[in-house]
Amino acid sequence: MKTLKLLFLSFFILMTVSLEAATIRVKNGQSIQKAITLAAVGDTLIIEKGTYAENEITIRKPLTLIGESYPIVDGREKGNVFLVASENVHIRGFKIINTGMSNMDDSAGIKFFDSKNCTVEDNILEETFFGLHFSNSSNLTIKNNRLSSHAEREYQTGNGIHLWKCRDSFIQGNTVSGHRDGIYLEFVTNTVSTGNMIEANKRYGLHFMFSHDNSYIRNTFRKNGAGVAVMYTRNVLMKENIFEESEGASSYGILLKDITDSEVVGNIFRNNTIGIYMEGCSRSTFKSNSFTHNGWAIKLMASCDQNTFEENNFIANTFDISTNGNVVLNTLQHNYWDKYEGYDLDKNRTGDIPYRPISLFSVIVEKIPAAVILWRSFLVTLLDRMEKVLPSITPENMIDNSPKMRPYDIRTANT
Amino acid sequence: MFKLLKYALYDIVKSRFALLYTLFMVLVAISIYQVSEDMSKVSLSLLNIMLMIVPLISAIFATTHFFNNLEFTELMLAQPVKRRDVFLSQILAVMFVLSLAIVIGFGVPMILWGADSSVLILLGIGIGLSVVFAGLAFLASVMTRDKAKAIGISLSFWIYFSLVYDGFVLYLIYSLADYPLEKPTLALVFLNPVDLGRIIMLMQLDISALMGYTGAFFQDFFGSAKGILLSSAVMFIWMILPVSAAMRVFKRKDF
Incomplete structure (x- = not known):
C-alpha cells in the first residue's frame, strides 16, 4: 500500500514537472485567449508570426507568453488587449496595436492588476491609448519596449508607461513617443528607471506624484509638450x-x-x-x-x-x-x-x-514678459551694469x- | 556725377580715416572670434559692436566729412552741376566707405573662422545702420552752419535711438503692463532702426525660441515671409528717409 502511495506520489510529481515544462505553440488563426484558458500554471505559450484580432485577452495564472518575430495582436479599437491579474506573468516579443480609446476604463495595450513578479519585455506598441498600465502591483520589470502613438491632441491619448500604486519595479531601455505622459508614476515607491528615451509626448515626458524613494538614471527627455x-x-x-x-x-x-x-x-x-x-x-x-x-x-x-x-x-x-x-x-x-x-x-x-x-533685466522680465523686446539693448546693458555695482532691486x-x-x-x- | 563721386572717394581715402576704421573693425572681430568658440556667442558680441559703435562712428564721421568738404562743396555748387549730384556724390561716398569698412573688417575674420547665414544678416544690419546714421548726420549738417552744433545734433540722434528711445519703450511697457503688449511693442520696434536691427538679428539666433511667449510671438512674426518683407521694407525706408530729407534742405540751402 505504502509503495503504491509512493509510486502515485512520484507519478504526480512527474506529472507536475512535465506540466511546468509544457510549451504550447499557437499558430496564426488560432485564438490566444483559448490557448491561455487551456494552458496550465507555468506553461510557456509561443505565439507564431501572424495577426491575431483579439482584445480583452485575460491572464489569471502564471504564464510565459513569447511572440515569435513580433506577432501582431490587433485590439480593433475595442477595450484593452491584454489583461493580467496574476503572479509571474512574462510577456515578450509582441506587437500590440489599436486599443480602444476610452478614459472610462483606461484602455491599454497591456494592463496589470494586483500582480507580482511580472515581466514585459521587447514589445512594440502602436496606436494604443494607454501603453503599459500597471496598478497595485509589485516587482515588475518593464524593459526595452517601444511605444508610439500618433494622436494629434493630448486628450486623444493616454500615458505610455503608467504605474499606479506599485513598488519595487524596474523600468529600463524603453522608448516612448507621442503619448500623453511618457512615464507616469503615482504612489510608486522604490522604483528605478534607467536608459529610457522619452520623446515628443503631448504633455510631460516624466510625470510623478507621491512617488518616494525612486531613482531616474541616464534617461533622455526630449521635445515633450x-x-x-x-x-x-x-x-x-x-x-x-x-x-x-x-x-x-x-x-x-x-x-x-x-x-x-x-x-x-x-x-x-x-x-x-x-x-x-x-x-x-x-x-x-x-x-x-x-x-x-x-x-x-x-x-x-x-x-x-x-x-x-x-x-x-x-x-x-x-x-x-x-x-x-x-x-x-x-x-x-x-x-x-x-x-x-x-x-x-x-x-x-x-x-x-x-x-x-x-540681473536687473531678468527681474523686469519676470514681472513684465513683454519687456523681453529690449533684451540686449544698450539701455538694458547699462541698467544691468549699474545694478551689479549697486544692487538695489535684485x-x-x-x-x-x-x-x-x-x-x-x-x-x-x-x- | 561719377566724376564727383570719384573725387569724394579719393578725398576720404586720403584722410586715412577709412583705413583706421577698417583696421579697428578687423581687430575687434578677431579678438571676439579668439575669445569665444561658440558661434552664437560670437554673433551676439558682434551684434553689440554693430548696434553701438557702428552708428556712433558713422554719425560722427559723416558730420565731420561734410564740414571738411564744405569748401569743395561750395566750389562745386558754383559750377554748372546739379545740386542733387553734388549732395549725392558726397553722401554716397561716405556710405560706400563705411559699408566697405564693415564688409572688410568683419567679413575677412568671418571667412577665416567660418560664418553662417546669421552672420551675413549681421553684416547687412551693420551696413543698414551705417547708411541710416550717415543720412541722419548729413541731415544734422545741412540744418546748421556750425560744425560743433552739427556733431552735437548727430550725437543726440545716436543717443536718442540707442538709449533714450529704449528707456521710453521700457517706461511704456512698465506702465501698461496689464495690457497685452505684443503688437504695440512690435510697432514701437519699427520706429527705431537700431531696435529693428537688433530684433531682426536676435530672431535669427534660435535662442529667441527660448524666451517664452513674447519671444515666440516675435519669432513667429519675424520668421514669416511677411515679417521679413515688412522689416526689410521698414529698414529700407529708414535708410532713404534721412537722406531725402537732407537733400531737400540742401537743395534750398543758401550757402
Missing part, C-alpha cells in the same frame, strides 16, 4: 539624465513642485525655455549639472528653502537664475558662470569677488561667493 513635471515627492535621485528642447511659454526642462530631500546630479539641461523651475522644494542638492543654451537656466521661486546648488556649469543661458521675491534661503557655491567677470589674483581657480546670477542674498574660473568637465555616460 511641457517637459518634465514632478510633484509632492521626497527622496528622489535624478542622475545623468538629459533634459532638452522643451520650448514654450509653459514648458520646462524639469518642473519641481514640492520635492524634498532629493538629489539632482550630473544631468544635462540644454535648449529649454526654462531648465529647472522650482516651487516649494526644500533640502535638495543640485550638483554637477550642466545648463547650456537655456532661456532661463533656473527659476527658483522664493518658496524654496535649504537647497544647495554646487559645482554646476552655467553656459550660454540668456538668464542664469531668476526668482520672484527678495527672500533667498538657498545656497549657491562653487558654480561656474560664463557671465562671471571677476578675477582670480591668488590663482586658486576660484574668483575673488562674488557673482550675482540675477535679491541681496542670491549670490555665489566662490564662483569658479573654469568650467567643470561634466560628462555623463548618457550622451
